[in-house]
Amino acid sequence: MNEKNYKYLVRLPQQLRERLAESALYYRRSLNSDIVARLQQSFSGLPDAAKLDAIAPPLHQQIHEVLHREFSAEEIMLVRRYRGLPSEKRAALLHLLS
Secondary structure, three states: OOOOOOOOOOOOOHHHHHHHHHHHHHOOOOHHHHHHHHHHHHOOOOOHHHHHHHHOOOOHHHHHHHHOOOOOHHHHHHHHHHHOOOHHHHHHHHHHHO
């Protein structure tokens, strides 16, 4: 596929940039690839339950399962939801749990 890419500079709030960087690290891809995947997914109209899986790159789930065998399915779901929270809510949750 000989598709021409468009280069565009975007100003992001620091907090959003940090969340995107965490997501990119989690999915083991570049920040640019993660942003593109999230934008593509946002136009797909998928229900909430499928959103996280829709932006995952190929084989991510299999790699994740191998690296995190000690977690139950419920624990993995909690981690994924925690990572989706804004930093203030993460801090509040950690404070509540401590």
